[in-house]
Amino acid sequence: MTKAIKLLTALPQVQRERLMELAKEVSFPEDTRIFEAGGNADRFWVIRSGAVSLDQQVTPIQRVTVAGLGAGDLLGWSWLFPPYEWDFGAVAFSPVRAYEFDATAVLALSVEDPLLGLSLVRTVAEILAHRLEATRVKLLDSYASRRRSIP
Template sequence: MTKAIKLLTALPPPQRGRLTALAREVRFPEDTRIFEAGGAADRFWVVRSGAVSLTQQVTSQQSVTVASLGAGDLLGWSWLFPPYRWDFGAEAFSAVRAYEFDAGEVLRLCEEDTELGVLLIRSVAEILAHRLESTRGKLLEQYSLHRGGPL
């Protein structure tokens, strides 16, 4: 499996500087719901410290953790794609410090600086591809365990 890409370190210093100029530092106490699936996706975060669980509701009473995020990880990508609604929920597994970005401001910056826009979209795409690969591996592992042996 390939190494996870970190959004801010994937950008060259000039573009990283322009993007981080829009950042606002935020904190989420442990067990705080950061967002819910279906809610308006109008921002995103880069985790500075702590751990975030991405969750998927499987029944009205039960959710499962589909990914765990830590320092340097991108939290939220649904702000890039219509209908701009969260696909998952997110919860602070521990106390979290993060950089928060307003999606509208970032999209305006990307229109002004098309090089930044292309680099940002490419980086987010690489992050999503890595997460998909990781999820695929976990699903195959679970399938193998429930079948009683390797595939």
């Protein structure tokens, strides 16, 4: 599997600097629900420190963790695609510090600077492809281990 792509280090320096002009430093205490599946995806974050769990509600009382994110990782991509609703939930697994970006401002900057917009979309697409591959591998491993445990 390839190494995880980090949004800020993957962007060319000029585009990264322009994007960072929109960054706001935020923090989330441990166990804080950052967003819920189906909610309005109007921002995203780049984690500076700490850990975030992405989860999926599978029953009214059960959530399943689908991924863990840490320093440098992009948290939230649903702001980029209609219907602009979160596909998963996210909770701070530990105290988290992050850069927060307002989606409307980033999209406006992307129109103003098409090179930034293209770089941003390509990088987010690479991140999504990597996460999809990691999830596929995890599912295959889970399926294989279940088959081995059946007598």
